[in-house]
Amino acid sequence: MTTRLKVLATGGTIAGIAGSAIASDYRSGEIGIEDYLEKVGGLGLEAELSGRQIANIDSGDIGPKVWNELHAAICESLADDGCDGVVVTHGTDTLEETAFLLDLTLPATKPVVVVGAMRPADAVGYDGLRNFANAVRVASDPDAAGRGVLVVMGDRVFGARDVRKVRTRGTDAFRGFPRESVGLVTPASLEWFGAPWREDEAAAFAWCDDLPQVVIAYAHAGLCAEEVLRLVGEETRGIVVAGVGEGNMPERVRQELALLAQGGIAVVRASRTDEGLVDREAEDTPNGFVAARALNPQKARILLQLLLASGTGHPAAIQRAFDGR
The missing domain is CATH 3.40.50.1170 (L-asparaginase, N-terminal domain)
Known part of the structure; x- marks a missing residue:
């Protein structure tokens, strides 16, 4: 047939x-x-x-x-x-x-x-x-x-x-x-190279016609906090950091993003490296940050948008979703 x-x-x-x-x-x-x-x-x-x-x-x-x-x-x-x-x-x-x-x-x-x-x-x-x-x-x-x-x-x-x-x-x-x-x-x-891993599985997220605004901040040597803060507007609901190494960033940037996280903006640490696996660190909990695991910054942004659109906003719940990917 x-x-x-x-x-x-x-x-x-x-x-x-x-x-x-x-x-x-x-x-x-x-x-x-x-x-x-x-x-x-x-x-x-x-x-x-x-x-x-x-x-x-x-x-x-x-x-x-x-x-x-x-x-x-x-x-x-x-x-x-x-x-x-x-x-x-x-x-x-x-x-x-x-x-x-x-x-x-x-x-x-x-x-x-x-x-x-x-x-x-x-x-x-x-x-x-x-x-x-x-x-x-x-x-x-x-x-x-x-x-x-x-x-x-x-x-x-x-x-x-x-x-x-x-x-x-x-x-x-x-x-x-x-x-x-x-x-x-x-x-x-x-x-x-293996059997199907999602047989008859439903969609993980409902479709959203108007995804929340999430920006990507690209970390580099000499990045200042003011550069990152300029990316954040009234409609911004989340920030993904394309961090150096394993999702790292300058200390002043970390401090400012921790304040934003306390104010309700979701912050995800990803890596700018090609094969970057970002594990959760002890400092992530007090900072209110989420580790992107194996997702690169552009994919982490999409997952975060869908999570926020579905009503998931607490860092621990967002982290569980990233761990599940």
Whole structure:
């Protein structure tokens, strides 16, 4: 029986055009979904594909408006008995954030796969077609269900919690932490490295159309407290520190953030390092801080937004949620 997949397009490099096979610059989101599906029609993919254009933009411009429409479209597809899975095409710059947000707010009932490309469609060595074919292969596999939202890049399958972009060039630009890839895929084969871990699991969080404002403060040598405080406005409900090392920051910054935490603003310590595991420290309790564990700053921000939107605001409760990720 042919697998029926819904392809939801948001733009990005996978739909980009350079105008030259060797150009160094290009325009993201130039190819519409119907033209793209016609382009992949000759690949012989063993799936029936139908498409919908959610957006056609650079992923740096992705935000709540697109997320709202994308989430609604995925939910509609998952509820359709005539749809076996969903593929989302996305730019790579914020792909990990969209995938993680969807992973936290979708049930693990049918495969949902996010895919992108590092090279535009008319470039030498365009990786988009292979990545897309691999994504179709994954989304067509019944064993992909129960694993949450998956990301397919460079012949590897990643869990949304783990995946992160680590390079600006080359097709092997993504890896996972703390888990590496959860599977290997080609257009003709798929190997999983373990059993599904979220079988029939409901969404962890209800969808929120208007996420609370959470800012990210990037720690660096010489960071002063005034720089951080300038990020905080009347609507700010949380701060994620992209800390040096294991979520560290200058002492004066720590003091000011502890005061903000006492005033009800959630403060999460993450790490600016590529593979940063931030454990809870004894000082976190008196400071009112939360340790991000294995989540990088941008993912910690999304989890904190969803927690605050759900009414979870006490540092201990927020910490339990981060420990559970």
